[in-house]
Amino acid sequence: MADSNLLKKQVPLYLVDGQVIKQGAEARVYRGKFLGRSVIIKERFPKLYRHPSLDEKLTRRRTAQEVRSILRCRRAGINAPVVYFVDHNTHCIFLEDIVHSVSVRDHIVSAQASGQDTEHLQTLADKIGQVLAQMHDEDVIHGDLTTSNMLLAGGAEQKNINLVMIDFGLSYISALPEDKGVDLYVLEKAFLSTHPNTETLFERLLKSYSASSKKAPVVMKKLDEVRLRGRKRSMIG
Amino acid sequence: MLRTQDLELFPEYTVTQLLFKNVKNATELRKMAVNGEIKGALINPSMVVDAFQVLVAANKAVHLHTIGKMKTRSLYSEIIFNLSPTNNISEAFKRFGISDSDSAVYFVLVHNKEETLNVDDIISKVDGEQIDVGQVSDMTNAAIIKKLYKVAPQEEKCGSLLDAVVCRMATKDVA
DSSP, rough: OOOHHHHHSOOOOHTSSEEEEEEEEOOEEEEEEEEEEEEEEOOOOOOOOHHHHHHHHHHHHHHHHHHHHHHHHTTTOOOOEEEEEEEEEEEEEEEEOOOOOEEEHHHHHHHHOOOOOOHHHHHHHHHHHHHHHHHHHHTESOOOOGGGEEEEEEEETTOOEEEEEOTTTTTOOOOOHHHHHHHHHHHHHHHHHTTTTTTTHHHHHHHHHHHOOHHHHHHHHHHHHHHHHTTTTTOOO | OEEEEOOOTTEEEEEEEEEEEEEOOOHHHHHHHHHHSOSEEEOOOGGOOOOOHHHHHHHHHHHHHHHTSSSSSSHHHHHHHHHHHSHHHHHHHHHBBTTTTTTTTEEEEEEEESSSSOOOHHHHHHHHHEEEEGGGGHOOOHHHHHHTTTTTTGGGGGSHHHHHHHHHHTTTTTO
């Protein structure tokens, strides 16, 4: 029906006067209210450079995968924002807004700047390794592991670190050690480039990962292989 | 006592929730809901963890109704269906709707903001005692809910039972 097609092309009414907090190539993120609660709304807007039917299929699939991965993580006890509502028409996901939180990225940056807190950073690395091991044991590949996609709920000063994983937009389900190795490689690259002089901290993270997952040895081996394959590798010898 | 909530996504609609205990005419009420005399969804309170859970179900129902993609035949049956973790409609009614032997009833009504809802009319039809909607948490049968939604103890490490239930309701159609 022509009418419903027109309806689809409009920006959802509830987003027209919402506050955009981030815009990426894939989606726009808003903060808003939903049933009286503060929520994050992730809108996968139509990509006009794509063929419409392909765009629809792809966007629908991406939205579904994201939501499935979040549920799968939560079922295993891994903290991720609760999904409140999915609008499959406009491809919007309404998620719990983790108020009073700081990204791991910001925390590490400020901890390094102030020069204190190395003890706490060690514990943080342990926790991250442990959570990632849990996630990979559930065969959830995050796909975009960076310190900006990890939140410390309750602020940085918590005694018990409450780590929340966010942005499952590129995530998928896979049991392959290769995919898990690549996931860790992405984190390694992001970690070391965002936070200078943190090689030992990242090693501690990997050690914690190995200690927390039974399937870790195979994944570590794959990680080594991926490192050798990586970009800008010198092809001498 | 009763609770009203506007639907931010559907500004013309409001959701009103009421809770009754010591209800003696559950059979009658159910008939009235089915034949349209009572324009609302009647839910079994033991399956409700929190009013938010019901709001999420109502929001989804109104959304699907607006785009013409409901799975059931009416808005109210859709609300009950949305509460259920499975895609079996009759099972949803059996578990989440009220039965003749129920002594407590949770009412959900969806109406236009413009029309004033005749709440007294509904209250007069119920042979029971109206209590605050917040008291539904006293009636929650957490054990049955955990079993039905398959909530494992490990999931409760990252959130409440309400979080687990709402997440499943929201993702039912894709996973």
